[in-house]
Amino acid sequence: MESLNVPQRWTSPLTRRQMLQTSLAGASLASPLATRTLQPFASAQERGERPNNVTHIKVLNPRQRVPVSFIIDDSTCLVNLAHFGIPHFAEAYPDRYPQDWRKLPREIPDSFVRIFADWCRDHGVKGKYSIVPYPACVGWMDRDLPGWSKAELADSLKLVREELTPNWDIHPEMITHTWAINTKTGRPFPQRTEQFMENFGWSQDKSADELTDYLSYALRILKNAGLPCQGLTTPGGFGSRNRINLAQASLESCRDVFQTEIPHYFRDLYGSGDESVAPRVELASGLNSEHPECVVSIVGCTGDWFGGWDGLEIGQVDQFITEDLQGGRLPEILDREEPTILVCHWPGIYANGTQAGFKIFQEAVQRIHARNDNLLWMKLSEIARYWAAKELTSISQTENRIEFNAPFASPDFTVELPLSAVQSIVQKTPAGQETLRKIDSPLALKSGTWLQQRERVVACFELPQGQSHLHLNG
Known part of the structure; x- marks a missing residue:
């Protein structure tokens, strides 16, 4: 599909298993690495200003198409976050993580990244690709990655810049995706409890200023590594009970570090039900001034039914769309003509070398293209821009x-x-x-x-x- 030419102007939480058991009647998917909450937006969102428009003129989807996108979480350069993250989660929750993480590959190789990027480019796929800046405290994307040479890290970053950034937004997924760090020292806090994990308790009582400091720290690492960012992804339950401060911090940190005109962030998904999955344009202000601002909350419409967060829970393509092109979650959203945004975890796409999750994704893409001829693949930043213009013009x-x-x-x-x-x-x-x-x-x-x-x-x-x-x- 043709791409949008985006103008530039600016130099207690539910686990994924609990969510799916509640809303999808028996689908099997686990873990706090993937925790996302589904709280009512009405009590969590601060919309800000809106224009008083005529009602007989309707803003449609871009080109009257259905926007489609693909969110990839838990990705970074070289490091398999499942291998290195499981011991951290097990330390906070000794009884919850029976996976033998030593048997999982320590690396998701760049050769697979290239295969994935080539296939997606050939099929017009766009979306968001996380780069965790300090994955599971293994090493820094802008410095050194112990276990890999300096040249290997540089080559991996170059691959992301050249092969992914044309069609994929790059997000930090906080800093480590496991232990919260002290931004004054760059070291994890010494406590080894849920309260000091990024995925769980650390973010829930922080002010907007404190969260801005934390998000900006993550963004600066990727900026130092030469990766552009217009948005952020929250790991697990990060900010799930602190929504307005999270939105404000996303706006301020992206504008401060990258001078992003329309920041966006990914925090929520609905894997079933009738709730709208359209983006939420939040904190809009100054619409008639020289310095308008807003932040856009992007909403996913599926669970991870590819390979799970650890690559051990292989799903079924029929959960997305059935062979007759009528059943599954995606036809529901496509028929609503809302942005249809699939969600996965990178270790599950690689699936410990079997690429089983990738094969499911390939089949899902081929099926939705066979079903609909009016799709428009877009990056999250492109969707955010369009929805900001749609709601605020x-x-x-x-x-x-x-x-x-x-x-x-x-x-x-x-x-x-x-x-x-x-x-x-x-x-x-x-x-x-x-x-x-x-x-x-x-x-x-x-x-x-x-x-x-x-x-x-x-x-x-x-x-x-x-x-x-x-x-x-x-």
Whole structure:
């Protein structure tokens, strides 16, 4: 699928097993390494400002397509986080981790990263790929990785920069994904309890300033390693009972370290049910100023039904989409036309060398492409940008003039107008004007085009920041 050309302006928690047992009736998936909570958003989200828009003009999905993306957690350079993380979790919970971690491979090799990246590029797949900055306290992505040479680490980082970043957002997944560290010393706290693990208790009582310090520490490591970041991923239950402070810290840390215009973060998923999985645009402010801001919470729509967080719990492709293309979780979300964002853990994709999780993913992708011809693969940052523009752009109409005041620019901005007698549409911006080209097929819709669909017009165009308008000629 064609990609979005994103403009740049700015230089007690449920375990995954408990969640799936509750909502998916018998699916088997475990562990605090994958803990994510499903608390009601209404009590956790601070939306901030919203424009008072006309109701008859509707903002659609980009190009009237269904956004699709793939979230990869627990990935980093070379280190198999399951092998090195299990002993840390077992120290905090001696009775919960029977896996023989010594039998798991210590490395997920770059040769597999390249195979994965090549296949995804050939099939248009985009998404998010974590790089844990200090994985299980093994070593630092911007310094040394004991057990691997300096050259091996440099080559691995180069592979991520060149092969992944064109189609994948890079996120830190906090700092270690196991023990919380003291950012003043760079060393883990000496306590070996749940309260001092990133996945569990450490983050729940921290202020926005304290979380900003912690998130910024993680982001700076990846910046030092030459990796760009526009967002973050929370490991396990990080911030699950501290939502507003987490959102504020995500906004502030990404803007501070990378000057990100629209920060985003991944914290939640719904693996079943009717809850919306559309992104949540939070903490919006200054929409009519020169310095608008917001942060976007990205929501996944599946559990990890590939290979689990440790590569030992191989799932079934039918949990995503059945062979007849009608059953499974993905058709439900595709039919809602909400962003369809799959979630996995990198050790489960590699599956301890069998690549079983990767094979499930390949089949799932092939099935959704066979089912739907209107998919648009997007990075999380692209989805975040579009949803920020969708929810925060002021839209009004005066006779045959549709006016937009956008705090954030967006490619492929798509609107629906209840009109049946339009002859032409002209977009006027501070940079000039363009006559949109009329087309006949919805699948041909892209920026600079429009089509008539019964008693409505659908127009797609590049939305600039600030004021612009569409002039409708009847």
